Amino acid sequence: MSLNKSRVFKIEMVKETVVALLILTLIVVWVSYFVVAFEYHIQETKKLMEYGKEIEREKERERIIMGEDTYRRPSWDEYFLGLMDEVGKRATCDRGRSGCIVVRDKQIVCTGYVGSLPGFPHCDEGGHLMKKVVEEDGTSRMHCVRTIHAEQNAICQAAKHGISLKGGTLYCKMEPCRVCAMLIISVGITKVIAKKKIPCSSRYPRHVPAGQGRIGRG
Numbered sequence: 001m002s003l004n005k006s007r008v009f010k011i012e013m014v015k016e017t018v019v020a021l022l023i024l025t026l027i028v029v030w031v032s033y034f035v036v037a038f039e040y041h042i043q044e045t046k047k048l049m050e051y052g053k054e055i056e057r058e059k060e061r062e063r064i065i066m067g068e069d070t071y072r073r074p075s076w077d078e079y080f081l082g083l084m085d086e087v088g089k090r091a092t093c094d095r096g097r098s099g100c101i102v103v104r105d106k107q108i109v110c111t112g113y114v115g116s117l118p119g120f121p122h123c124d125e126g127g128h129l130m131k132k133v134v135e136e137d138g139t140s141r142m143h144c145v146r147t148i149h150a151e152q153n154a155i156c157q158a159a160k161h162g163i164s165l166k167g168g169t170l171y172c173k174m175e176p177c178r179v180c181a182m183l184i185i186s187v188g189i190t191k192v193i194a195k196k197k198i199p200c201s202s203r204y205p206r207h208v209p210a211g212q213g214r215i216g217r218g
Contacts, residue, residue, distance in 0.1 A: 076106060077171075077193055084171045084195070087111045092122035093147045098173035100150035102158065102165055102189065109163050112154030114147050123147060151180040155187055165189050 063071070074082065080103055088099030091114040099113040116122045134140045148156075151172055158165050166188030170176075175194040176184060184192060 080108075080169075080171045081193065081195055083108070084173065087113050088150065088173060089113075091115060091147075091150070092124050094123065096147075096149075096174075098150050100154045100170065100172045102154055102168045102170050104165070104168040109165065109168060110154050110158040110161075112150045112152070112157055114150050115153060116147050149177065149180050151176050152183060155183050158187070169193060171195075 080101060084099050084101050086099070087101055088097055091097040091099060093114045096114050099111065101111045102109050130142050132140055132142055151170065154170070155165065157163075168189045169191040170184055170189050171193045173194070174196045176192065
């Protein structure tokens with residue numbers, strides 16, 4: 001009888017030992033998992049922080065390259081004047097390599113640049129066709145007449161495709177000449193934004209009806 005009790009006691013001891021070992025093993029596994037997860041979280045946090053610092057360094061390099069301390073979003077006029085400069089790169093006369101765009105409701109409706117008539121040689125192909133021009137104040141200057149102005153080209157493109165320019169805004173490199181100004185008024189363009197001012201009063205019509213034209217500078 002005592003022998004059976006001794007065996008039962010030993011079996012119980014073995015069971016308790018096994019249970020204790022299992023619990024200890026689970027605790028060790030849980031602690032190990034927690035440590036590994038914590039270390040992984042720390043490493044990922046460090047990577048994200050380093051990535052954020054790299055982005056800031058890249059932005060700083062871009063600001064240095066662009067010569068800007070802070071980025072400023074361009075206004076609508078600056079935006080369209082920039083696009084006008086891109087259009088002007090298509091011009092074929094190096095005496096007046098300029099472009100023009102007409103905008104309505106913040107949408108570009110037509111573009112134009114200095115160039116010859118369709119089918120005729122350009123200045124960069126056949127050279128300049130110079131003519132003496134006498135201004136209203138008596139001064140004279142030599143002017144290339146092989147090409148048409150960017151403003152005229154833009155208006156012709158709109159007419160060719162049946163596009164109304166009424167109420168539009170015209171962006172150009174230099175304040176329009178007399179002929180261009182009259183065409184601009186005639187087609188109903190109500191505002192002109194010129195990048196540069198030309199100091200010559202005879203470039204514009206002397207009598208402009210009120211409210212039919214306004215010329216500004218970008």
